Amino acid sequence: MARYSEELIEEIRSNNDIVDVISSYITLKRSGRNFFGLCPFHKEKSPSFAVSPDKQIFHCFGCGAGGNVIHFVSKIEGLDFKDTLEVLATRAGIELPVLDNYEDEKTAKLKSKVYEINKIAAEFYHENLYKPTSKIAQEYIKKRKLDNRTLKAFLIGYSGNFDELYKLLKQKGYTEEEMLASSLIKKADGR
Ligand SMILES: [Zn+2]
Structure with missing residues (x-):
């Protein structure tokens, strides 16, 4: 199966700020170096879902969900890796090459x-x-x-x-x- 290059994947990842992306799904509040919010992947009353702008990763101390912006969008939208990349590329205005067959x-x-x-x-x-x-x-x-x-x-x-x-x-x-x-x-x- 045709795949996007590692460089392109990295470009897409680094052009989608994780705090921006996650903020469009849940409310995040800054606390020190990180942002916290209610985890969208499990039910909770106090925020244990952390997002690090420095590391560009998220981690939930409640359910253990974690990863980068690609993992987050894939998980929350229920998309596979390739479709997630397409969503994020569009969001960042990155033109994807046609994966020819x-x-x-x-x-x-x-x-x-x-x-x-x-x-x-x-x-x-x-x-x-x-x-x-x-x-x-x-x-x-x-x-x-x-x-x-x-x-x-x-x-x-x-x-x-x-x-x-x-x-x-x-x-x-x-x-x-x-x-x-x-x-x-x-x-x-x-x-
Ligand atoms: Zn969680």
Whole structure:
């Protein structure tokens, strides 16, 4: 799944002052260096919910809830991490990059390459069947009484030497990753 960078997350966090954000949900009163209020995450009559502007964190001495501004908004709004970041980025006027589906596109591309490879392999094996080196296969076909039409229709083939297919695919510009994904080519030990 696509994710925002750590730098961007930090930018969003540091541009949303925790006291400002929490003040929009509950009333905070300053006491010394910190702010206190009634915890929104548990029922209480005297404030045990503390917010530190210096550390930009909150902590409830009653229920133990705590964290930074992202945790607070996520918890109080019931949003997941990504949606919380979007809310806070909007609030701070930070433009988020469109999380493109780079990974998805990569997978789709690989899939179509694998499909092509399988098609090439089937045709390659099929042609292989008619070569003089495929005597074993030809005799088998004769025995099974498979006519040429059947052989063509089902692209029945003979694999013979695996290295040949590898060379052919390499020549056609397929990468090792694509070939391995097709499962037609396997990595030999020590290669
Ligand atoms: Zn609490």
